[in-house]
Amino acid sequence: xxxxxxxxxxxxxxxIILRAGEPSLSLPTFEQEDEIHMALTGELFIGRARRxxxxxxxxxDPARGGPIEPAFSAAGAEELDAACALAHAAFDPYRxxxxxxxxxxxxxxxxxxxxxxxxxxxxxxxxxxxxxxRLEGERARTVGQLRLFAAELRSGAWLGLRVDxxxxxxxxxxxxxxRQRKIPCGPVAVFGASNFPLAFSVAGGDSxxxxxxGCPIVVKGHPAHPGTSEWVARAIVAAAAATEMPEGxxxxxxxxxxxxxxxxxxxxxxxxxxxxGSRAAGVALMKVAAGRPEPIAxxxxxxxxxxxxxxxxxxxxxxxSLAKEFVASLTxxxxxxxxxxxxxxxxxxxxxxxxxxxxxxxxxxxQPGVMLSEGIHRNxxxxxxxxxxxxxxxxxxxxxxxxxxxxxxALFSVPAGSLLAHPALAxxxxxxxxxxxxxxxxxxxxxxxxxxxxxxTATLQMEEADQPLARxxxxxxxxxxxxxxxxxxxxxxxxxxxxxxxxxxPATSDGxxxxxxxxxxxxxxxxxxxxGFPDALLPAELRAAxxxxxxxxxxxxxxxxxxx
Ligand code: NAP
Numbered sequence: 001x002x003x004x005x006x007x008x009x010x011x012x013x014x015x016i017i018l019r020a021g022e023p024s025l026s027l028p029t030f031e032q033e034d035e036i037h038m039a040l041t042g043e044l045f046i047g048r049a050r051r052x053x054x055x056x057x058x059x060x061d062p063a064r065g066g067p068i069e070p071a072f073s074a075a076g077a078e079e080l081d082a083a084c085a086l087a088h089a090a091f092d093p094y095r096x097x098x099x100x101x102x103x104x105x106x107x108x109x110x111x112x113x114x115x116x117x118x119x120x121x122x123x124x125x126x127x128x129x130x131x132x133x134r135l136e137g138e139r140a141r142t143v144g145q146l147r148l149f150a151a152e153l154r155s156g157a158w159l160g161l162r163v164d165x166x167x168x169x170x171x172x173x174x175x176x177x178x179r180q181r182k183i184p185c186g187p188v189a190v191f192g193a194s195n196f197p198l199a200f201s202v203a204g205g206d207s208x209x210x211x212x213x214g215c216p217i218v219v220k221g222h223p224a225h226p227g228t229s230e231w232v233a234r235a236i237v238a239a240a241a242a243t244e245m246p247e248g249x250x251x252x253x254x255x256x257x258x259x260x261x262x263x264x265x266x267x268x269x270x271x272x273x274x275x276x277g278s279r280a281a282g283v284a285l286m287k288v289a290a291g292r293p294e295p296i297a298x299x300x301x302x303x304x305x306x307x308x309x310x311x312x313x314x315x316x317x318x319x320x321s322l323a324k325e326f327v328a329s330l331t332x333x334x335x336x337x338x339x340x341x342x343x344x345x346x347x348x349x350x351x352x353x354x355x356x357x358x359x360x361x362x363x364x365x366x367q368p369g370v371m372l373s374e375g376i377h378r379n380x381x382x383x384x385x386x387x388x389x390x391x392x393x394x395x396x397x398x399x400x401x402x403x404x405x406x407x408x409x410a411l412f413s414v415p416a417g418s419l420l421a422h423p424a425l426a427x428x429x430x431x432x433x434x435x436x437x438x439x440x441x442x443x444x445x446x447x448x449x450x451x452x453x454x455x456x457t458a459t460l461q462m463e464e465a466d467q468p469l470a471r472x473x474x475x476x477x478x479x480x481x482x483x484x485x486x487x488x489x490x491x492x493x494x495x496x497x498x499x500x501x502x503x504x505x506p507a508t509s510d511g512x513x514x515x516x517x518x519x520x521x522x523x524x525x526x527x528x529x530x531x532g533f534p535d536a537l538l539p540a541e542l543r544a545a546x547x548x549x550x551x552x553x554x555x556x557x558x559x560x561x562x563x564x
Contacts, residue, residue: 040230042070062404079253084270090249091215102212105211121135124225128224145208149209153212156550158518161551177533181527195276272296274515276515305426307480323355340491361396383427390424454505455503482507482511497517
């Protein structure tokens, strides 16, 4: 249960309580309001209703410090219960809609987000200090994700239809008619991520995948950008009204402490969890989910240092340009990407020395950048101290820290033996810091790779002459990472059908899935088999009249669908 009173912790600058003791207030429904550009209200979104609560908090300006208006309601037990009850009630009506109707809903969300124009971008900029150009790109990605899932819904590939027709004459036993499809798992709790206020927040990839699957969502907004969350929530609610979705398909709960997220994951009406953030929080939520009387799956994307392995011929031929590209990838977005290249592995030699010198020079010229929040900046500073404390040598730092939450890029180095003796050196320091691991020989490089935890990505920088070594390393890299890149950089994740943004723990809690790309829908689906059903009782897409239009396997044979 959520504790009724705000549990503000000392030094938690995000959480400001304005007043307490006021009664909860239900406001009019949303549908008739034309409020695309109306000022933010700070209310919670419980299905179609808006609700205020006496517990309030405010976003904190990451660049200048100090609260940003307005104050936002923090959800308590009552709001959580109302949102989960609505999501539970919406599940059957929502999942029963034809896929094309859900696709319309996703397309409408995309259109509503675009209609908000500069209002959304300016608020996201104020709350995150991310540059407007970056946010514009992130909005395009968000809209693109929603549209991609809409197209996926219409294709029907995700339905996973299989038919094994009855074989009444089969000896020694007849076979009954068996048909399979995938159904959604139920309401999903989605946690907004701080580092993607649009693409991995209220209407981000997890939300798009869950809504596409047929799951109502209850979003726990990230407390660092509640205004951005409100803008996007308005877009979803307006789209739900315009496309006549059942009430409860979407709710947004905000709160500045962990009790809300914990209670949301513990609620028996929630059937899966999607999360992007810290390892500590992801693991805490996994424990809550596993400790429920009926445990549920948590798809948490947490921590990755994304090793980049510089192979000898690549270093010999282009160490200088590799160094510049590496520093650009490392410092992009003040290093606040889950795919940030936090470890470089290479063999000692002239090529590596050239790379290190050039990388140090490029890094020294990098200006400090404002991080997303005071907490993330504090964690970054502690991460640098941990690396130094574990014996990493500081090779170079970016230009001196600016005020507030400005982070200075940092490049460290260790001999491979140190990393093998102190595995904590390979833990993520979220931000623009990386560690070059110098290996005396190939065997040592292999040991370093083996010592690494699960990763979202692993990158090989190589030339043709490096192929034998690359072939040697690939089996271990496949075991470690969800995506393996050759001659590019891990930051920048294409949203498409073939993408895997996942990987073994702690990159994610479940390396069998991805949180980016259309395959992400699979996380919220499960197969059901229908045996001996008369046609009239089968789900529509498995009936004789509809089956030919969807892709399916018929008696094992793959058949393409023929859309109307
Ligand atoms: P976070 O601390 O993991 O918080 C993410 C969300 O989880 C917030 O809504 C937070 O709610 C909630 N939460 C945190 N601890 C919880 C717990 N024990 N139980 C239930 N819910 C919990 O992430 P953050 O605030 O974005 O940044 C903190 C650190 O996370 C960063 O410094 C970085 O190290 C890491 N991070 C990593 C990635 C990545 O992609 N690898 C991305 C973002 C952040 P409250 O804030 O209300 O507690």
